Amino acid sequence: MASSSSSPPWSERVVIRDGVRLSCRDWGGGSGGSAGAAGGPRGSGVDVLLLHGLAGHAGEWDDTARLLRDSGHRVVALDQRGHGGSERHPRDGDLSRAAYVADAVAVIDQLGLDRPVLIGQSLGGSTALLTAAGHPGLPRALVLVEAGPGGASPGVQEQIGSWLRAWPVPFPSRAAAVAYLGGGTDAVGEGWARGLEQRADGLWPRFDPEVMVQSLDENATRAFWDEWAAITCPTLVVLGQGEHGGIIGGDEYAEMARRRPALHGTSLPGTGHDVHLERPGVLHRLIVDFLAGPCLGAHSNS
Template structure:
């Protein structure tokens, strides 16, 4: 379902070759260090317009592989970031404030020479993209929020999420066991999450620490971010799953504040829209003006 506007119905870098995808597409790892914190990117290459993809909490840059190939093959320069505390990035950063996540995005844009990139973020990555657009209005050409919004203060959220992460039956004995558990009946979701695991000590383990994930959510327990949403001055697209976490009321308020907002809700889809429907998400992004 498509909703019309206003409604809801650096220290340096290094590179190494990444694996080839099913279509033969490959990416290159780019490593940056900002304030002593390692940041790793999957650089898919391609020619502009530029796009920077930001995963959600406890996620990893590989979640975007399907979308990255699609956008790159359509002519975009695409980079997906492993954010601090996640994936191939620094596992134990001292600072996991919202401002630190935003500063990392700015550093990646500057270090890799991205020009007014499209910022695409899912969940907490979408929140980071939103805050980046608000704090640096000249940086993005457009904003795509996938299952993300300004939200409200959510006391107890870190403990709730941390409890879920600590309940994972790790190490997973096999990839299939991980896909089954993490997908909860949705194969594409399970595959995406399983791709973020690392093999060690006879099993498959997450590439994040639950306590770091909890601290990353700390500011969301204390306040909302509607003022930042009001400060966004670039075109914005919100893509929601019908079974996701963003309510109709939250979207309606987002559209009231930003009348140019365009929203899409995908039926039968949950929070991991980018894993369940990468081709649909890619089509919507490619319709945005360059």
């Protein structure tokens, strides 16, 4: 492994499931994992799998991943199928919610993650939720960032597709990408811009908009309340609460709490949908406190 100071503080790990290539950032840390590219501490924390949102990438989690690793946890961030360093056009053509869940399970198995905490934002939160529901006993805990069971949203694909197709690509510079993608918030723009790839004519997304639209097929037509009620592990929900708000409304959260009274939830004033980019330090502290809480405990094997 390269020791150059320019080396990233994580190592790339590749998982192959049914012929589909999945790329992960392995930050190391924890008591059972590798030390990682930066030789991260090997503490006694739990394993963590981070799942990004639609059109996102594993690098969105870099700040949170670093903080969690430095807190003693083994941390892996997955580029979900169709995104980032993973296959952009999965050869099996499967963009169902079940395929995303099966990918997460394969990463957990092949990278040796021991009952990881699943942390997902937006569509990654949907993947985490459905993984926890379909595989009870696999995750130690669940953290949903701006994600929930949702409801049928027939117009969501047209809305998201129109937005993605309207990106003025290629971006001529990193600064131009940050300004456009951040919507006035540099931290958000930087997070999104980290997912672009440099080509000869400028910076391009590492996804196909049509693949992104197809990934929303099930979210556009149904909710996942039965799956939500089936989850048995401790769960924390973190919501944005800013000028532009988040995507989880008060009614949806109230129903989430009604169906699972032991739910832990909080909202962060001054944030929007990309809470993990806007307040990574605050999010890290919320997660660490949750894992150390009486309902879980960071060293619990129950």
